[in-house]
Amino acid sequence: MSKNNENGYALLIVLLLIVLILSLTAVFFRGSLSNAKQEMIVDENHLTVMAAESGVDYIKSELSNEFYGKREELDNFIKQEIKTAGEKNKLNYDSIQIVATKKLEGYLSEILIQEKSRAPRKIESYYRHQLVDYKIEANKTVGVISITGSVAGLYENGEVKKEKSITFNQIFKVPNYNPLLSESSGSNIDVPNMYKLYPDNVKASACKSKNEGKIEEQTCSGDRNANYKDIEDSTVYFPDGFNKSTGNLEVEESKIYAKGDFRVNNFNDLEDSLFLLDGSFSAKNMNEIEDSTMMVNGNMTIESNMELEESSLIVRGATHIKGHLTVKDKSRVCISGSLTVDKHLTIEDQSILYIWGSYVVHNKLKGTIKTISSEQELWDKCKVGAGAENGPVWSKPVIDHIKYN
Template identity: 25%
Template sequence: MNKLKNNEEGYALVTVLLIFTIFMVLLLSFTGQSFSSMKQNQVVEKKSQAVALAEMGVSYFQSLINNIYVTKKNNEVKLAIEDYMGDNPGLSDAHYKEEAIKIMKSAILNDLNEKKKVVDNTAGISDSFIVPVNDETGGTFQIDMEPLPAGTPIDAVYIPFKITGNEDGKTAILKGTMKLDITVTPASSSSSSIITITEKVFPTLNELTAPTITNNACKNPGSILESCTDILVDTRSVETKGNNKGALLPYGLIDGNNNGENKKSVFSTVPLFISGNGNHMKSVDFLSTSTGNMTYGSNIKHVENLTLKSMGSITFEQHFEPKASTVYAMGSLIANMKFYLYNGSFVYVNGDARITGSHTPIIDNSIMCVRGDLSTPGTISPANGGQLIVLGSINNIKTPYTESQFLDLCGKTVTRNFNPPTIDWGDNISREVEYIH
């Protein structure tokens, strides 16, 4: 009986111990799961906070850009675009749109760089800056400027970015693009924003047009007639002397001396040869749209207010001594004897020039411009405000002038009106955002 009782007590102890063990295992298991769950919740919470910080960074960045845009669009950006269109008139609307996008984006990025220096003193030298949000946990978001992807269309202002939210060692990254739309409206004839442009251009003589001659005696007369104020030479002349009498000459001819002629105009559409002396002429024009040669076979001395314009070349076989006169040669210029410029005369040679005289004075504010090269065995002496301006070389020695300097000094001043297109920007900055991790 006692033995049976002892056995029962032993079984009871084992049972109690077994139950206690099971309860301890379950308790430890539940406790471990509880701690693990708490840890996971903390990780998820920190990750969620990092995501929230990144989203906060996107909104902050959008607001920052929008404030800059609103401040700049009607001030420095508008003025910069207007200045560009004024300095570069006549280009396509698509070109102005691209340039406006560049100007606006540059203004935004420059101002962002200044903002970075305020928010993060170390950020002025990089393309990113960190904005602190929570001092207790060290929560921040970092804004990084991203490169524009290849193939991005030039139809709006695009600013790619990456925002990284940081919370207690956990990060979340959002990537996206801020976009500012732009619309270019072509100018209308009724627009009130017409800009007057004054600029220098290289002469072309495209403005030369043949006069309408009603008096047939003033068409191809062979000489300057007293009865003709305007003369038109539009056919080649016929040889009237010697063995070749009746042969067609390679030029139109103005024969005989023209000394003392006053207020006459000769217009030629063919190469022109003026054979006689033209001394003491005043206010006489010789104009030619031919790309051939305009040749003066005899002296032109002591002339005043003479105008010579040729789409081709000009040759002076004898002395040329003008006062207050103008010469334009779109081809070359050859002076075989004296070539003196007085009293504010102006000579422009679009090609090369050759002066064979031993001495060439350019005086009294006279100017000689040669876009090509100049060759001369003698000396050229600008004095009393006279100038010799050669873009190419003088006797194979390159001059110091650049093309822009030559244009500024020798170009023709023209004024024209330019009606620019209208640039309109979108009302707000839009955004596209992608969650990375």
């Protein structure tokens, strides 16, 4: 009987231990599930905030690109207004600044209207960003435009929806061209002058292409719509720009001077050459710049990868590389406007990239981008000129503050 009691007690103890273990396991399992769920919620919230940050970067870049893209037009407008008013003895620098500021306000407003009306932009599977609200204010008497915007980061996965918003403020300025108010753009002028790359009083006969579009050992004036394929050991002037929507173009051991837009389908090679453009440049494919200097007094758009080897690239406007950008072998890139690289940006040792405006690299950045505090400093670094006769320096856009809501 005693032995049976002992067996009963032992069995009871075993059962109690089993119940205790199961209870502890259940508590631990519930805790683990709760922690995992909490971590997932934290990750979702964090990524939603990151989506909003990406949206702020995108809107900021779009506005900056518009500013840099219209800056030359506004500069020309102001100079023409000054000339016209001076001829009529009715010159008022303040009034001209007010009109120019109003024009810039209109351009920036168009960008904001377009972005607010768009559907949310997709970043990843469940994350998007959208400009949900904005306010644009212009103090035209001092040439200041202030934009306050609210960007939402959105997460949507089935019935689960999250939203985080960020408010930002971006400021643009139109300078007063009154010489008594404006500081000089610089006095020690090197050549070439980035504000004026196309030479005056060019006298050259029309280019004579042979061998299916080849220009060789000539100093001549190029036709905007000609089907040139190869320019070698020549100096060619394009007074009306160049437009080659199909086919290839190669430039070797030559000097190119162009005024107006320069559009090329496939720019296979720029080698041992000097390329100066008073206008905007675009190419569907731009393979390599080797042992050359390329200067663009306007915007630059490349729809492919681009590589610089022992070369210099200097751009005064907005620069958009839709593929990879590689800067190597003691190359130098100097950009006064904004820079957008859709894929990788690689700056190898002994090469350098200076920028005065804003920049966005959508993929991997290898190397260092050096931000410059003024346009004149940029020209000094890049050994080019910016004559005082060209008017005051335009301040780059400024992000005044960012608030996480």
